[in-house]
Amino acid sequence: MILKLAWRNIIGGGFRTWLNVFILSVVIVTIIGFHGMYTGWQKDGENGIIKWHIAGGQYWQKNYDPYDSFKFKESRQQMPDTVPDGSAVEFLVAQGVIYPQGRAKNITLKGVEEEQDLLELPTEILAYEPGRFKLMLGYRTARKLKLDEGDKLMLRWRDTGGSFDAASFEVVKIFTSAVSSIDQGLVWLGIEQMRNMLGCGNEVNYFTIDKPIGGLGKEWVFKSQDYLLSEFRSLISAKIAGGMFMYAILLFLAMIAVFDTQVLALFKRRKEVGMMMAIGMNRDQIIRVFTLEGFISGVMSIILAAVWGTPLLVKFQENGLKLPEYMDSYGVDGIIDAMYPQYTAGLVFFTLIIVMAIMLAVSYLPVRSISRLLPVDALLGRMTEPDKRKNQYSHK
Amino acid sequence: MEKLINIKEMYKHYPVGTGKFTALKDINLEITSGEFTGIVGPSGSGKTTLLNIIGSLDMQSEGKVEVLGKEVSELNHRQSADLRSKHIGFIFQTYNLLPVYTVFENVEFPLLLLNFNATERKKMVIDALEWVGLMPKIKSRPAQLSGGECQRVAIARAIVKKPQIVLADEPTANLDAENSHHILRTMVELNQKLGTTFVFSTHDAKVINYLRRKITLIDGKIVSDDIINK
Numbered sequence: 116m117i118l119k120l121a122w123r124n125i126i127g128g129g130f131r132t133w134l135n136v137f138i139l140s141v142v143i144v145t146i147i148g149f150h151g152m153y154t155g156w157q158k159d160g161e162n163g164i165i166k167w168h169i170a171g172g173q174y175w176q177k178n179y180d181p182y183d184s185f186k187f188k189e190s191r192q193q194m195p196d197t198v199p200d201g202s203a204v205e206f207l208v209a210q211g212v213i214y215p216q217g218r219a220k221n222i223t224l225k226g227v228e229e230e231q232d233l234l235e236l237p238t239e240i241l242a243y244e245p246g247r248f249k250l251m252l253g254y255r256t257a258r259k260l261k262l263d264e265g266d267k268l269m270l271r272w273r274d275t276g277g278s279f280d281a282a283s284f285e286v287v288k289i290f291t292s293a294v295s296s297i298d299q300g301l302v303w304l305g306i307e308q309m310r311n312m313l314g315c316g317n318e319v320n321y322f323t324i325d326k327p328i329g330g331l332g333k334e335w336v337f338k339s340q341d342y343l344l345s346e347f348r349s350l351i352s353a354k355i356a357g358g359m360f361m362y363a364i365l366l367f368l369a370m371i372a373v374f375d376t377q378v379l380a381l382f383k384r385r386k387e388v389g390m391m392m393a394i395g396m397n398r399d400q401i402i403r404v405f406t407l408e409g410f411i412s413g414v415m416s417i418i419l420a421a422v423w424g425t426p427l428l429v430k431f432q433e434n435g436l437k438l439p440e441y442m443d444s445y446g447v448d449g450i451i452d453a454m455y456p457q458y459t460a461g462l463v464f465f466t467l468i469i470v471m472a473i474m475l476a477v478s479y480l481p482v483r484s485i486s487r488l489l490p491v492d493a494l495l496g497r498m499t500e501p502d503k504r505k506n507q508y509s510h511k
Numbered sequence: 512m513e514k515l516i517n518i519k520e521m522y523k524h525y526p527v528g529t530g531k532f533t534a535l536k537d538i539n540l541e542i543t544s545g546e547f548t549g550i551v552g553p554s555g556s557g558k559t560t561l562l563n564i565i566g567s568l569d570m571q572s573e574g575k576v577e578v579l580g581k582e583v584s585e586l587n588h589r590q591s592a593d594l595r596s597k598h599i600g601f602i603f604q605t606y607n608l609l610p611v612y613t614v615f616e617n618v619e620f621p622l623l624l625l626n627f628n629a630t631e632r633k634k635m636v637i638d639a640l641e642w643v644g645l646m647p648k649i650k651s652r653p654a655q656l657s658g659g660e661c662q663r664v665a666i667a668r669a670i671v672k673k674p675q676i677v678l679a680d681e682p683t684a685n686l687d688a689e690n691s692h693h694i695l696r697t698m699v700e701l702n703q704k705l706g707t708t709f710v711f712s713t714h715d716a717k718v719i720n721y722l723r724r725k726i727t728l729i730d731g732k733i734v735s736d737d738i739i740n741k
Contacts, residue, residue, distance in 0.1 A: 116626065120623065123612060390607040390609065393566070393601045394624065394668070395592050395595040395624050397593070400624075489568070489569060490567075490569075491569040
């Protein structure tokens with residue numbers, strides 16, 4: 116009976132019902148699309164960082180600090196013998212200066228093991244060839260320095276003895292990766308080449324491994340995936356927190372839609388509630404009818420959102436959100452030229468739960484108050500304050 | 512005859528600022544089954560308030576009001592709703608139809624509350640609409656009906672469940688003479704056929720002519736209670 120009455124009220128609402136259902140569906144699709152973008156960005160970013168740089172984690176020489184270039188030299192150490200062959204990728208870090216088009220620019224030199232298949236970095240191209248100085252750049256750095264593959268530029272460095280040296284290097288590869296942190300401000304060299312340049316033997320600053328290994332002593336500190344991803348995750352969290360403002364606006368929109376359907380309409384429908392009371396509906400039945408109306412509106416919005424939103428969101432996922440070129444210079448991991456949203460079941464479920472919870476709350480609260488009116492007051496379309504009502508009416 | 516309504520020394524006060532306004536004073540009244548009774552009096556005399564209290568839509572401030580043997584001030588909201596749902600039908604001056612429902616759905620509404628099955632509901636609604644002569648408008652919505660037709664829907668809604676009491680508050684106030692007579696004849700017929708007790712509040716002379724008992728209310732007090740022999 117309650118369902119039948121609620122359904123009649125919804126359908127009888129006509130254009131107003133459908134307009135509000137549509138607005139709610141827009142809110143649902145927008146929230147899912149918007150949050151899906153962050154989820155996609157986070158997943159792309161994390162996957163990229165893992166595949167291109169950190170794999171199953173890294174061991175850092177205990178003094179190594181990626182943000183303290185003055186410690187690069189003192190944080191080099193012989194690669195431990197106990198690390199199985201093929202399970203690690205060695206990295207050597209130093210400071211240098213490059214001179215593209217006659218300009219001097221400080222950069223970080225990273226020597227990477229040339230023969231490896233743990234990471235997606237195209238390192239094999241850096242294989243040592245005596246007398247040939249090769250370097251590799253990420254596309255962001257290359258674009259910034261206006262360099263192409265085949266270009267030559269002067270690179271200056273300081274060896275372990277403190278002497279400056281320089282050579283003309285050839286850009287043998289410009290790679291494209293969503294991971295900005297292996298691109299911006301970095302010049303990649305083969306590790307053998309770099310060891311020769313620095314004169315540092317079989318030393319590394321850190322190495323990436325496929326899975327943690329034990330017995331390396333206190334000289335090497337394990338940095339887990341979680342630790343290495345924490346900076347990126349913090350950035351995403353900060354962005355999501357900023358995005359909350361947008362959610363708030365969207366949810367506010369949703370609430371306005373429901374408010375219009377349920378709250379304002381309910382106040383307009385006080386006489387209707389009074390008539391229902393006069394005919395014999397009790398408070399609980401009235402609350403159930405109007406709350407169910409809100410619930411059905413929510414379900415209809417979800418169905419409508421699924422009908423027009425699913426193809427739209429899928430299309431959006433396939434094509435991504437194209438970003439302007441200058442976004443590259445922001446140095447954000449996870450983005451190349453577009454953001455590709457990903458929609459998880461949890462995201463969809465959470466969004467729907469939130470929307471339904473709002474629908475139920477804003478449907479239930481006003482009708483609860485109206486159902487407590489004197490039937491005669493509801494019929495006359497006026498509100499009676501509870502304290503005054505006590506004096507007049509004692510239907511418990 | 513069964514005593515349906517029994518009111519003793521009943522008062523109704525409304526708070527006005529720090530004081531109170533007494534709308535009904537020392538009302539003593541008994542109404543038995545099958546009556547066709549009118550509470551008449553000028554505007555503001557307390558007719559509607561008395562009707563609302565009888566229908567348990569409102570509550571007396573003092574005194575005793577028994578409807579079908581139940582003291583209405585002692586009912587909780589569920590019992591009060593139950594009393595209205597099962598035993599009382601209301602007809603309002605402003606019809607109070609549900610605007611989004613069709614004529615059929617409006618009349619069916621009280622039966623849904625009483626959990627009649629779909630077949631029973633359909634038969635009862637059709638019977639009620641035939642009584643009031645509105646079968647051709649069964650699928651119309653209130654906005655598509657005239658005032659007289661709306662009031663006939665309200666009557667059908669009030670009588671469809673065959674209540675013991677129908678309370679009609681100025682049922683002809685918004686109707687022209689022809690519609691008023693048509694509706695009143697319908698109610699007389701229902702009163703005679705079904706034995707339903709009708710209690711009107713009115714100051715319309717047309718209605719008064721149909722009454723078999725006239726209770727006159729002035730300034731909240733019953734000043735006369737006359738049986739009219741027809």
